[in-house]
Amino acid sequence: MDKDQNTQPIECIETLNLSTYSLNSIKKACYKFSSEFSVKLEKVDDEQIKVCFEFNPKFDNEVRADLIHQFHNELLDQDLREIVFKETEGVRNLILAHAFSKTTLIEPE
Structure with a gap:
């Protein structure tokens, strides 16, 4: 066997649907690996x-x-993280606004 054949990278190609996974989720999963x-x-x-x-x-x-x-599992994980991030944005902003405000949103007892 030729020595150069052992050093050539082995390629595997897949096509992903961008309506299933966002480009950001795909990139994050790629980076992890x-x-x-x-x-x-x-x-x-x-x-x-x-x-x-x-x-x-x-x-x-x-x-x-x-x-x-493992890449597919990470891809799903990143996609779900993105969904949770979008769904909880309002609550997160409210918590941050409250943390940095000088007024209270809840009356002390």
């Missing part, structure tokens, strides 16, 4: 993005499959 593999993102159209995973050749198929599985 930047020590395990590199990622290239390529916009296919307004609704899809192609994710190209480049693995070190030392990783076997089982390890690569596990890392992609």
Whole structure:
């Protein structure tokens, strides 16, 4: 076997729907795994993005499959965090406003 073949990265490509996951969620999930593999993102159209995973050749198929599985879990986690952040923005702003105001919103007993 040629020595150069062992050093070539192994690529795995997936297409994600941008109506399912936001671009920010995808980028955050990619960043979390930047020590395990590199990622290239390529916009296919307004609704899809192609994710190209480049693995070190030392990783076997089982390890690569596990890392992609972990990536999908992280992608879901980041997407849910974004949803919770948007849904709780009003409460968060109220708490911050109260914390930094000199007046009280609740009458002391």
